[in-house]
Structures are given as C-alpha cells and as structure tokens.
Amino acid sequence: MTTDEKYMKEAIRQAKKAAAIGEVPIGCIIVYEDKIIGRGYNRRMVDHTVLAHAEILAMKKACKKMGDWRLEGCTMYITLEPCPMCAGAIVQARIPRVVVGSMNPKAGCAGSVMNLLQEPGFNHQVELEKGILEEECSTVLKEFFKALRKRKSLDK
Numbered sequence: 216m217t218t219d220e221k222y223m224k225e226a227i228r229q230a231k232k233a234a235a236i237g238e239v240p241i242g243c244i245i246v247y248e249d250k251i252i253g254r255g256y257n258r259r260m261v262d263h264t265v266l267a268h269a270e271i272l273a274m275k276k277a278c279k280k281m282g283d284w285r286l287e288g289c290t291m292y293i294t295l296e297p298c299p300m301c302a303g304a305i306v307q308a309r310i311p312r313v314v315v316g317s318m319n320p321k322a323g324c325a326g327s328v329m330n331l332l333q334e335p336g337f338n339h340q341v342e343l344e345k346g347i348l349e350e351e352c353s354t355v356l357k358e359f360f361k362a363l364r365k366r367k368s369l370d371k
C-alpha cells in the first residue's frame with residue numbers, strides 16, 4: 216500500500232462516520248509531516264449548515280493545530296472531488312497538494328465541472344492526484360444511496 220492509499224483509507228474511515236449518522240458519506244483528512252492534523256466528515260444535516268462539509272471541518276481543525284490560516288506543506292485527502300466552496304477554501308488556504316478518491320461529475324471543481332484547484336489565473340495552483348482508492352471511495356457512496364432508496368421504498 217502506498218502512503219497516499221494509507222491516508223485515503225483514513226479519509227474513507229471519516230466518510231463512514233458520516234454514513235453512520237445518516238449523512239452523505241464524504242470524508243477528509245489533512246496530513247502534515249506524516250501526521251494527521253485535521254479530520255472531517257460531512258455533517259451538513261446534523262449541524263444545520265451548508266458550511267459543514269468534510270473539507271471545511273478538517274481545515275478548521277488543521278488551521279487550529281498549525282496556528283495559521285495557511286496550510287502550507289500539507290496534503291489533503293478527500294474521498295470525493297471537492298465542491299466549489301471547498302475548492303475555493305483549499306486555494307485560499309494555499310494547500311499545495313490534494314489527493315482525490317472518486318470524481319463528482321455534477322459538482323466537482325477539481326476538473327469535472329471546472330478546475331478551481333488548477334486555475335492559472337489564481338495566485339495558487341494545487342498539485343492534484345486523482346483516482347486513489349477510487350473504487351472504495353465510490354462504493355461507500357453507492358451503498359449509502361442504495362440503503363437510502365431501500366428505506367424510502369419500505370416507508371411507502
């Protein structure tokens with residue numbers, strides 16, 4: 216297993232925490248000098264805020280640990296391609312490297328709908344790694360939605 220795969224597994228573990236509380240399973244971790252300094256999972260519904268995406272929550276923790284709004288020297292691992300809000304925050308935080316599991320064709324801003332992480336017009340571009348444990352990352356999502364549909368059909 217590569218280092219990227221090892222850390223992506225940790226991000227998947229976070230995603231599963233979201234699934235356990237009925238949230239869409241998306242997980243994120245941030246690594247600095249081979250140490251995890253921020254973890255997050257989607258809590259949009261339980262926290263009643265659109266800001267509670269996995270990446271934002273992980274960034275909050277990592278910034279607190281670093282004592283800085285910049286996350287230079289860090290690598291972020293996300294199970295799903297980031298949305299425009301999170302991609303924007305990643306650029307703002309100057310995160311140098313982002314590793315993505317599965318892609319999000321309808322909302323992703325690391326190349327799917329647009330590529331905010333590598334926009335040449337911005338003052339910061341991200342080194343991007345895609346498709347790390349892609350199968351596993353998308354299976355977590357697929358199983359969540361499958362179970363959700365099943366529950367809904369039982370409710371009828």
Ligand SMILES: [Zn+2]
Pocket residue numbers: 268269270297298299300301302
């Ligand atoms: Zn987001």
